[in-house]
Structure formats: structure tokens, C-alpha cells
Amino acid sequence: MRLILITFGTQGDCRPIVALGLGLRDAGHDVLMLGERSAAALAAEHGLAFAPMAGDIQQTLAPGGALHKLMNEGGNVAEATRAFARIAEDNTEAWMAQLAEAAREADGIVFSGLTAYVALSVGEQLGKPVIAAGMFPISPTRDFPSALLPPFKMPGWASYGSHMLINYVLWRMFRPATNAARAKLFGVPPRKAMWRDFPTLYAMSPHLVPRPRDWHADWLVSGAWTMPPQHDWQPGAPLQDFLAAGEPPLYIGFGSMAGFDRQRVVTALLEAVDGRRALFYPGWSGIDVSALPPNFPVVGATPHDWLMPRVSAAIHHGGAGTTHAVAAAGVPSIVLPFAGDQFFWAGRLAALGVAPRYVEGHKIDAARLASMIGFTEQAGTREKAATLGRAIAAERGVANAVAAIERFCGRRGA
Template identity: 45%
Template sequence: MKILAISYGTEGDTRPMVALCRGLLDAGHTVVLLGDPPGLGSAKALGVPTVALSGDLQGMMRSTPANATGPQVLKLVNKNTSAWMAAVLAECPADLILAGGLSVYVAESVGERTNTPVIQTVLTPVGSRTREFISPIMAGLPLPRWGWLNLVSHTIVCWFAWLVFLSATNAARKEHGMAPRRRRRVGDPQVYGISPALLPRPRDYPSNVLFTGQWVVPATYSPPPELEAFLAAGEKPIYVGFGSMAGVSSDLIVALREAIGDRRAIFGRGWSTIGDLPSNFHAVDDVPHDWLLPRCVMAIHHGGSGTTHSACAAGVPSIILPTVADQYFWAQHMADIGIAKHVLRMHSLDTNKLRAAIAFADTSGPQEKARDLGQAMGLEDGVSAAVSAIESFAEQ
């Protein structure tokens, strides 16, 4: 098959799609990945053909406080919808379109225009309704977790997303010779890069919605000498990193320094521009999580789906400081399964609570639970399972 994979978003959105595309190539398919330019470097390194989509997500994230990025992301998507649609249409015809990240409405429209099947490739459980948990997009709100309310929350989020992107989507459809859509498209298969060991698949999901396991390419990584020397110089460090959450404030670094004290720490810069770090922090730029996190004692991070999965796969406790969207969902889930002490908030961080969370992560209970979870996730092959699911859905 010729497969077009579209995934506009952060590094956490793009890297799993890169792994999935590599798996599809290895299975004999022709694949082109369309995505945000900064995330495509890893695709090129793995031999995945790419097309860069317009928009400067990294620049926007770096100029916007992390807790205010939501509205700016919506503006960026709406501004670039027509250009993205044109870029995907230029790669057609194809046998299948995979829609990930912020590209879903573009993919659906191109699929309709070209009569191409669409499969949603998703990294957090937002596309289908369930009674088992609240929509991850609403997880940061103080709402009761009742079955019927959980179900309604998913409906609200899906309809809100549709309404937010409706005008720009229909304008782009008109430019490309399509009639406007009046209703949301439903019923496309959904393949989630979610570990069922970490989050069991809801029992009330439809049969065409699957959890396959995390999509990751095993790291073949040679660390720089200074990182090797730091790791060898003492006890396992604490990992600190906030991925594509570029608006990391100096106040947060102060709080981290006070809570961590003199302990050794590795700071993953990600998209942040923080430069002034405590002397016991060793900064790194682009180190694969599956190589680095097993060499750490715990991970303090933002709670993106990919980082959460990687910390759990490494068998280390997480301390999550969420700021937007599904990060609160993963933070609460870590607390619910006993790997984290409580849910914190990046932009109203209580240093004493952070210190307590670190102390909790140092105890045997969460360490054993994290280790057991990591062993269970190690038995999964998310990429192979996703490739098989995609091939099966495409044949139907």
C-alpha cells in the first residue's frame, strides 16, 4: 500500500508516528510522513520519506507561556488548514491515510475528496466515548468521575473540537472543490499508541478502536563523553524534562532546585530556552528516553503521553507537573495506580508538595509498581501490533 501519514504537533506527537512509519516501511509498504518540520529530523534519520507542513509550532510555543498555548495552537491550525490540505492532496493518490495529531479534519477531508480510507492514529484516549474515565482534555477540571458524566465529557470535547475547526475546515474544503461539512465524521478506525498494561482499553469502546502499545524505535544511541562521565560519577540522577513545553519559567527552575536540593539531576532542554541551571544539573538536548530514563532514579516531567509511557517503560516513578490538555489525565492516572503521590500543577507549584512527591518516589512502593509496569510493557511490541491492525482495517 501507499500510505500517507499526517501528524502535525509537538515532538511527542511526531516521534511515535515516525516509529510507526518505520514499521510500515519494514512491512513492505510505501510511506510518506507529513508533519511539523522540527519533528521530521528523526524521520529522515530512520529513512522515512517526509514532507514538511507549514506553520511554526516551535516558535509559537517558545514565545507563549506553557499554560496559554491552547488558544494559540488552535489559531495556528486554522491558519494553515488550507495549506495542509493542499500538501496532502499533492501526495495523492494513496491507498490509505493515517491521521494523527492536529491533522484529523484535514485527513478526513482529503480522504473524502479522493475516496481514500482514513485511520486515526492517536496517542491519548480522546477519540471515543467511554464511561470508564473522563475525557483527558477535561481531566484538569474539578469534576466528579461518574460513569454517565464521563460519557458526556467525551461528547462535549469532540463537538467542541469540531466547532473550533469547522469554519477553517469548510473554507479549505471550498478552496479545494469540496462542499462544506455539516456534521462530524464518525466511525473511522482508531489505532492508539497506548500501552494496555499502563491503561487498559475501555470495555465499552467499539471493536474498531484498539490499544497496541507504545510506538517507539529502540534507541541506537552513543552518548557524548560528558554525559557518560556524569552518569558514571555518582548515584543515579533525577531526570527533569518538559519536552515541547517551551514556556518553562525561571520560577519553576527555582522550585525544582529547592525541592531536589543537592541531588544529581539531568535536565532535558526539549524546546525550552532555559540556560541558567544549578551546578548539580547536567543539561542534555536530544537523548532518547528509552536510553536515558532507565539510567535515572525517577522522572519529573510534564505528563505528555510519550514521556509518561517512556518513564513507565523504564520502570521508574513519575512526578508529573501538568500544564495543559491530557497531561492532567496522565498525572491523575499515575496517582491512581500508585506510582505518583498526588497531582501537581506546573504553574502553581507548591515546593513542599514537590519535595513530598520526590520523597514518595524514593520509597519501595512506587518503585516496585513502576518496575512491575515496566516489565509488563516490555512484553509489548506496539509498532508491530499497530502495523497488523492497520493492515487488517485496510483490508475490510
């Protein structure tokens, strides 16, 4: 089959789609990925056909960008939807035109994140199977509230209603740009209602998010989509020497997060770590690493499946990819969420006893962070993390997703 994968977002959004693309390619399918430009290098490294899309996610996270306010004020749903709407207004028409051209001879479209209404529109107009790829749950359920809300405890009816409300708000924000692009490119009248009940594959561990019993039969939890192991990868001598010189260190990294109060976070980290061994990955944070002490050596991009089993715990932002990587390694997490679904993942880890209760990234201080580090050092926490890690490491998320995509597309005669 000829399949088009489309996504726009941070590295946490793009890496699972690259992993899925590689799995589809290895199964004999012809794959093209349309993605945010920062994913181009990763796709090229693995020989996956890739075309960059309009927009720059790093710019949206920078001061003045659409997502900057979220990094400093936390998980405000209203602000998040306004930010997403700004991204949609800037890019929807270009994305829709690019996808429509790429998908004309395709057998199916797999989309994730902010490209949802673009992909559903193109699939509808071209008569192509369209499959959603979710990094966090958005399909309505009574089991838990919307992943874009803090992890409140709600009665079932309220949880279900929260999903419906958030999804409707998102559609309302994206609808003007979506309908404008549909009219210009396809000459069709405005669409009023959301799409419903399309096949959805969730790149989530069922050990972190058990599949709700009230979901549609075509909403599946496959397990996380991780990159193939790089068996020949070797760390540089400084990292090897540091790891060999003492106890497993803390890992500290906030991935693609940027635009937050760097000074507040660094001050809390330095005081709370209090001389412990720690590895720091700056990512997109913009943190000045020259000011870090000797017990904070800086690492570049390092395969999570290699590094995480060698650390004692990980302090991170709670992105879906990092959350799964740390959990699969069998080590505890400390989650400092900034926006979006990060609060959801922080809540799931805490509920399983492998992370302390989260503190928002923009509210962290040394005392609270020190207490959180202490939680990860408890024997009970470490035992729970190890048990969870063994279960997640045995999952085969990409293979499950490939089989489901073949089934969904085959059902449409592809």
C-alpha cells in the same frame, strides 16, 4: 501499499508517527510522512520519506503564539480550543491541499492530532481509507472523562457526555476553516456533522489505559509506538562519568514545552532537589542552563530507552511519549503538567501508584516538589514502578498497529 502519515505538533506528537512509519516501511510498505518541520531531522536520520507542512509549532508556544497562554495558565479547555482554532485558521487550507496531492495514488491515510478534519475530508473526497492515530483517548467511553479535562471522578454517563461535549466543541472550532478549505479545494457544500466510527489506533499501553469495553470494535489500544533501539548509541564521556560517579540521578526535562514561567520552575527545582544528583534536559524550554549548579549537569537529546532505566525518577510534563518511556523503564514519575492531555497522564500514573498526585507546572513550589520527590523514593512506589515497567516493556505497539492498518486498508480493497 502506499501510505501517507500526517501529523502536526510537538516532538511528542511526531516521534510516534515516525516510529509507526518505520514499522510500516519494515513491513514492506511505501510510506510518506507529512509533519511539522521540527520532525524532519528525525525522519531523515532514519531514512523515512518526509515533507514539511505549513506552520511552526515552536512559534505557537512562544510569547504571542497560539499556545502560549496555556503554558502559563494550565489546562483551560476553552483556551485550548481557541488556540487550536487559530492554528487551524492559519494552516488548514495548506494542509488539505498538500495531503490531497500526496494521497491521490495512496492506498490509505493515517492521521493524528490537529490534522484530523483535514485527513477525513481528503479521504472522503478521494475515496481513501482513513485511520486515526491517537496519542491519548478521545473516543467516547463511560470508563473515564475526556482526556482534555482534569482527571475528575465522574459517573459513567457524565464521563461519556464529557467526551461528546469536548469533541463537539473541537469540531465547532475547526469547522469553519475545514469547510472553507473543502469548498475551495473540492467544491463541496459545508459539512455540519462530525465524522464518527472511523478506525482509530491508540498508541497507548493497555497497562496505563485498558481498552474500554464500550468502545467501537475498530477503536484499538495497540501499545506505545517507540523508536527502534539504537544498539550502537553511546553517550559522551561526561554523561558516562557522571552516571558512574554515584547513585542514579533524577531526570528533569519538559520536552517540547516552552513559554511557561521558567524562573518559578527553576527556583522550585533547585530548592526541592536540595543537592541530589540530577540530569537536566532543557528541550524547548529556553531555561538558562548556565545558572544551574554542578549537581545539575545538562544533557542533550538522549534516547529515552537508554537513559530512563539509569535514573531514579523522572520529573516531566506528562506528555504521552515521556510518560510511556518513563513507565516502560520501571522508574517513578513526578508530573508537572501544563496543558492538554498531560493532566490525564498525570492522573493515570498517580492512580497506579507510580507517581504522586500532580501539581500544575505553573503552580509548582519547592515544598510541594520536595514532597513529590519523597514519594518516589518510597520502596512501595519503586516496586510498583518496576512491575509496571516489566509489563509495558513486553508490549509490541508498532507491530500491533502495522497489523491493524494492513487489516483496515485491506478491508477497503487496497
